[in-house]
Amino acid sequence: MSTDEDLFTDPPTTADGVIEAVAEAPIDAVRLQFTDILGTVKNVTIPPDQIKKAFEEGIYFDGSSIEGFVRIQESDMRLEPDPSTFAVLPWRKSDDGTHAVRLICDVIDTTTGKPFEGDPRYVLKRVLDRAREMGYEFNAGPEPEFFAFATDEGTATLEPHDTGGYFDLGPKDLATDLRRDVIFNLEEMGFDVEASHHEVAEGQHEIDFKYDDGLTTADNVATFRAVVRATAAEHGLHATFMPKPVAGINGSGMHTHLSLFTSEGDPAFYDGDDEFDLSETGKQFLAGVLEHAPAITAVANPTVNSYKRLVPGYEAPVYVAWSDVNRSALVRKPAARTPAASRIELRSPDPTANPYLALAAILRAGLDGIERDLEAPAPVRENIYEFDEDKREAYGIDTLPGSLGEALDALEADDVVLDALGDHVAEKFLEAKRQEFAEYRTSVSEWEHDRYLETF
Numbered sequence: 001m002s003t004d005e006d007l008f009t010d011p012p013t014t015a016d017g018v019i020e021a022v023a024e025a026p027i028d029a030v031r032l033q034f035t036d037i038l039g040t041v042k043n044v045t046i047p048p049d050q051i052k053k054a055f056e057e058g059i060y061f062d063g064s065s066i067e068g069f070v071r072i073q074e075s076d077m078r079l080e081p082d083p084s085t086f087a088v089l090p091w092r093k094s095d096d097g098t099h100a101v102r103l104i105c106d107v108i109d110t111t112t113g114k115p116f117e118g119d120p121r122y123v124l125k126r127v128l129d130r131a132r133e134m135g136y137e138f139n140a141g142p143e144p145e146f147f148a149f150a151t152d153e154g155t156a157t158l159e160p161h162d163t164g165g166y167f168d169l170g171p172k173d174l175a176t177d178l179r180r181d182v183i184f185n186l187e188e189m190g191f192d193v194e195a196s197h198h199e200v201a202e203g204q205h206e207i208d209f210k211y212d213d214g215l216t217t218a219d220n221v222a223t224f225r226a227v228v229r230a231t232a233a234e235h236g237l238h239a240t241f242m243p244k245p246v247a248g249i250n251g252s253g254m255h256t257h258l259s260l261f262t263s264e265g266d267p268a269f270y271d272g273d274d275e276f277d278l279s280e281t282g283k284q285f286l287a288g289v290l291e292h293a294p295a296i297t298a299v300a301n302p303t304v305n306s307y308k309r310l311v312p313g314y315e316a317p318v319y320v321a322w323s324d325v326n327r328s329a330l331v332r333k334p335a336a337r338t339p340a341a342s343r344i345e346l347r348s349p350d351p352t353a354n355p356y357l358a359l360a361a362i363l364r365a366g367l368d369g370i371e372r373d374l375e376a377p378a379p380v381r382e383n384i385y386e387f388d389e390d391k392r393e394a395y396g397i398d399t400l401p402g403s404l405g406e407a408l409d410a411l412e413a414d415d416v417v418l419d420a421l422g423d424h425v426a427e428k429f430l431e432a433k434r435q436e437f438a439e440y441r442t443s444v445s446e447w448e449h450d451r452y453l454e455t456f
């Protein structure tokens with residue numbers, strides 16, 4: 001491992017391989033990455049000569065300064081790099097050809113020597129293990145959307161970078177260059193980019209990468225957001241994953257495709273004899289997701305702004321239903337060309353979600369459906385946005401929580417999703433989010449001034 005080229009095309013995947021690569025290739029910094037409970041990516045950077053120590057002893061850090069981790073008196077945490085996550089940071093390349101690289105880490109509690117309960121990656125691993133014990137491997141494929149806005153002297157504005165619309169191509173779609181560079185950077189980091197296009201709103205984009213096992217996908221979402229933001233900054237733009245940055249136009253979602261495979265590698269959601277090609281297991285999983293949808297929303301839509309997206313009329317879901325034909329439902333069953341492509345698509349998550357916690361909550365809900373043999377309701381094949389309340393009631397269709405506050409109430413009342421998060425994360429998440437919602441509730445917005453200041 002000595003050339004630049006090898007680092008991209010054939011990255012090391014073992015501790016020894018990474019140690020060797022870092023010693024021999026032109027690498028000047030190693031970023032050790034992990035996420036806090038709110039999904040913010042954190043970094044500790046070490047010089048290349050510390051890499052062996054990082055693998056042998058771990059790197060110690062003060063957990064009390066990380067949101068939702070621990071109190072000061074129990075603050076010693078250790079990072080253990082996962083060698084399979086080694087990747088070059090393509091935008092951190094110096095003129096002399098040296099690179100910065102990153103490794104995603106697990107967090108270890110030094111007092112017990114065990115994985116730290118507050119590490120979102122561990123939360124997801126625990127639920128993945130539960131699936132494995134039931135005989136399933138979990139795959140997920142996200143479709144994150146984002147806006148690119150112009151900046152003014154380095155500060156983000158709400159000026160869209162272009163005036164393109166759905167699937168538009170240049171010259172209107174000025175962001176083609178941005179998307180192209182994002183894709184190059186992602187590919188250099190090992191992503192399998194499947195599609196990218198201009199989304200419906202001005203300045204809005206979607207870049208889809210290939211589905212993968214749950215843990216890799218969560219790692220990928222965390223990385224993706226960093227790559228998009230860093231690449232946009234290089235273009236003098238600000239990319240945002242805020243779900244509804246501009247009122248009155250579409251918001252940004254992160255639809256997530258979900259499937260289970262058996263330990264033998266067979267697609268567990270496929271049944272060619274079924275009207276929807278969906279197996280009994282698939283339907284039970286779907287039923288579990290629908291039953292726990294309100295609590296999942298707190299985790300998959302964790303900001304005040306998330307609920308400005310989940311309103312009728314902008315292609316975002318509002319009602320708890322599934323469909324094989326329309327896109328107004330919470331869960332869609334896309335037609336699958338092959339049994340292995342058999343999956344369901346959950347349309348509520350948005351890209352502010354902590355991907356580890358969101359996938360943990362969703363998977364646990366689906367597994368609960370399987371464990372309890374839940375029965376999926378009939379699909380709704382009409383446009384639910386056009387239903388009135390009576391019709392929704394007649395069909396037994398519930399509504400997703402209308403605010404972060406309502407979603408947190410639903411989470412607090414859902415033992416299955418709380419169990420997926422574990423006591424530590426559930427407590428810290430609820431505390432941080434209750435506080436966020438309380439701050440919002442007591443703020444006074446521009447809308448209120450416009451509406452009331454002169455009227456009353």
Ligand code: GLU
Nearest residue numbers: 250251252253314315316
């Ligand atoms: N932007 C829409 C949303 O908020 C989704 C558009 C689509 O890809 O269908 O979920």
Ligand code: MG
Nearest residue numbers: 143145199206
């Ligand atoms: Mg889209």
